[in-house]
Amino acid sequence: MAIGNVAIIGLGLLGGSIGLALAKHCPEIATTGFDTDPVTRDAARARNLAGTISNTSIEAVANADLVILCVPVGAMGFAAEAIRDALPKNAIVSDVGSSKQSVVDTLRAALPDHCVIPAHPVAGTEQSGPEAGFAELFEHRWCILTPSAETPQDSIDALSEFWERLGSKIEIMDAKHHDLVLAVTSHIPHLIAYTIVGTASDLEDVTRSEVIKYSAGGFRDFTRIAASDPTMWRDVFLNNKDAVLEMLGRFTEDLTALQRAIRSGDGDALHDLFTRTRAIRRSIIEQGQDDARPDFGRSDH
Amino acid sequence: MAIGNVAIIGLGLLGGSIGLALAKHCPEIATTGFDTDPVTRDAARARNLAGTISNTSIEAVANADLVILCVPVGAMGFAAEAIRDALPKNAIVSDVGSSKQSVVDTLRAALPDHCVIPAHPVAGTEQSGPEAGFAELFEHRWCILTPSAETPQDSIDALSEFWERLGSKIEIMDAKHHDLVLAVTSHIPHLIAYTIVGTASDLEDVTRSEVIKYSAGGFRDFTRIAASDPTMWRDVFLNNKDAVLEMLGRFTEDLTALQRAIRSGDGDALHDLFTRTRAIRRSIIEQGQDDARPDFGRSDH
Numbered sequence: 308m309a310i311g312n313v314a315i316i317g318l319g320l321l322g323g324s325i326g327l328a329l330a331k332h333c334p335e336i337a338t339t340g341f342d343t344d345p346v347t348r349d350a351a352r353a354r355n356l357a358g359t360i361s362n363t364s365i366e367a368v369a370n371a372d373l374v375i376l377c378v379p380v381g382a383m384g385f386a387a388e389a390i391r392d393a394l395p396k397n398a399i400v401s402d403v404g405s406s407k408q409s410v411v412d413t414l415r416a417a418l419p420d421h422c423v424i425p426a427h428p429v430a431g432t433e434q435s436g437p438e439a440g441f442a443e444l445f446e447h448r449w450c451i452l453t454p455s456a457e458t459p460q461d462s463i464d465a466l467s468e469f470w471e472r473l474g475s476k477i478e479i480m481d482a483k484h485h486d487l488v489l490a491v492t493s494h495i496p497h498l499i500a501y502t503i504v505g506t507a508s509d510l511e512d513v514t515r516s517e518v519i520k521y522s523a524g525g526f527r528d529f530t531r532i533a534a535s536d537p538t539m540w541r542d543v544f545l546n547n548k549d550a551v552l553e554m555l556g557r558f559t560e561d562l563t564a565l566q567r568a569i570r571s572g573d574g575d576a577l578h579d580l581f582t583r584t585r586a587i588r589r590s591i592i593e594q595g596q597d598d599a600r601p602d603f604g605r606s607d608h
Numbered sequence: 609m610a611i612g613n614v615a616i617i618g619l620g621l622l623g624g625s626i627g628l629a630l631a632k633h634c635p636e637i638a639t640t641g642f643d644t645d646p647v648t649r650d651a652a653r654a655r656n657l658a659g660t661i662s663n664t665s666i667e668a669v670a671n672a673d674l675v676i677l678c679v680p681v682g683a684m685g686f687a688a689e690a691i692r693d694a695l696p697k698n699a700i701v702s703d704v705g706s707s708k709q710s711v712v713d714t715l716r717a718a719l720p721d722h723c724v725i726p727a728h729p730v731a732g733t734e735q736s737g738p739e740a741g742f743a744e745l746f747e748h749r750w751c752i753l754t755p756s757a758e759t760p761q762d763s764i765d766a767l768s769e770f771w772e773r774l775g776s777k778i779e780i781m782d783a784k785h786h787d788l789v790l791a792v793t794s795h796i797p798h799l800i801a802y803t804i805v806g807t808a809s810d811l812e813d814v815t816r817s818e819v820i821k822y823s824a825g826g827f828r829d830f831t832r833i834a835a836s837d838p839t840m841w842r843d844v845f846l847n848n849k850d851a852v853l854e855m856l857g858r859f860t861e862d863l864t865a866l867q868r869a870i871r872s873g874d875g876d877a878l879h880d881l882f883t884r885t886r887a888i889r890r891s892i893i894e895q896g897q898d899d900a901r902p903d904f905g906r907s908d909h
Contacts (some may be wrong), residue, residue, distance in 0.1 A: 379665035492827040523750075548871070
């Protein structure tokens with residue numbers, strides 16, 4: 308099956324980047340975009356985030372072979388309801404949400420007669436909104452698809468090929484396992500970053516001005532992650548509660564053990580952990596998932 | 609007083625960068641370097657990290673107006689003992705350690721007859737060793753000096769001017785307050801990063817290969833910090849125990865509150881925190897303490 312017409316519902320960082328990446332890599336595919344916010348639609352028109360920007364989601368999906376919902380995971384149900392009656396019978400419905408089991412459940416319930424293949428391109432920046440997208444966002448990044456046992460193979464193949472053309476590598480995964488993996492590689496890191504930035508902001512004996520001035524000691528890295536979209540991340544935590552709480556429990560146990568090592572002056576335990584953690588960094592760089600330059604190359608600016 | 613001859617004891621990232629920055633900005637200042645590791649001394653000679661690389665610390669400090677100890681904070685006492693008898697009477701002794709109260713106590717006890725002005729340039733990368741340094745490391749970064757009430761003002765002025773010529777901005781601070789501020793802007797961020805990378809490495813239901821593949825969701829940022837020098841960081845935690853445990857306690861309280869918000873589905877509490885944390889990022893960028901480009905500019909590579 309060929310995808311010739313794509314509807315993008317939600318024109319923030321992810322939706323906008325899909326539109327721009329399609330224009331760059333697949334100019335023969337027609338794109339139609341929609342966002343509930345009229346200001347975002349105007350910005351999307353100005354940046355040509357899609358070939359056509361529609362004023363209603365019904366119009367946007369009318370001719371689609373593929374509909375991609377690029378909205379916070381808490382809004383998936385409403386978005387699916389809104390397009391259901393206008394959706395062509397053979398359209399594939401997918402998304403870009405950061406948690407998957409709740410999206411699987413919500414979209415399958417809302418669209419029982421359609422082919423639903425949830426997806427998660429593991430890519431993004433701390434920026435959000437229609438100005439934030441760029442065509443290269445998905446290059447060399449993994450895109451995880453979470454089809455069910457009943458999903459037709461040709462639809463899975465079509466969606467895989469679609470993401471590969473945008474530069475992604477594909478992995479097929481069970482939704483529940485996805486949620487556990489991403490809890491540790493994405494959700495807990497965000498939760499921790501939000502927490503420490505909040506802690507630092509609320510201190511009385513250290514001023515906010517001091518926190519800002521001396522942030523190059525490590526803290527500034529956390530503020531980048533903690534500048535991510537609040538609505539998106541609220542929904543991720545509410546919709547991946549079980550896996551997040553499970554991983555948070557393990558993190559807290561490990562942090563408590565380190566706290567005890569510091570309190571008791573156990574330098575060997577600290578040195579042992581601090582040595583082990585270097586190996587995983589090397590692998591991430593070797594596999595092209597991060598920049599090898601010191602400080603992410605910031606100093607080269 | 610003029611600083612015409614600088615001895616750099618320890619030729620890793622910080623020591624090497626001081627030597628290279630001096631060659632760039634102050635070619636008229638003579639530099640002598642020493643490292644206890646002969647392999648590091650050879651590498652330092654090959655990279656010209658100092659004008660002369662001595663084979664003993666006694667030789668290195670013999671003519672120094674300023675001696676900078678660039679060794680892990682746990683090694684400060686040994687380094688001070690080693691140079692004591694060779695140290696010119698009027699030499700200023702300083703350092704670059706990340707905790708300051710323990711360094712103040714150690715150096716003043718070891719060198720009671722010398723002018724000791726501990727310092728902390730808040731700059732670094734995750735790399736270490738004699739290959740890691742570069743001349744621009746200190747530009748636009750703060751350097752915190754922690755003199756005592758008895759320190760002669762002209763010595764403070766001389767050391768301030770020295771760091772300003774390397775591109776730094778100067779702040780004078782009480783050592784104890786420094787340790788509290790840096791606990792939150794540097795030490796706790798490192799501790800958290802080491803912990804989450806360790807947690808992720810030890811999971812059974814998520815493989816290490818999965819952690820690496822999907823690290824672009826946020827985790828990879830933490831692995832950079834957790835690739836920092838193990839000995840340096842072990843010593844920081846052992847030598848800034850009180851402030852680190854104090855700040856860790858506050859962080860843990862805040863994390864527990866967020867955990868409760870997730871468990872009870874309190875989306876408003878999450879959204880509120882996630883919105884507040886954006887402001888501090890903006891200030892850090894406005895004040896030139898981080899790169900404004902999305903993703904630290906990594907995507908521009």
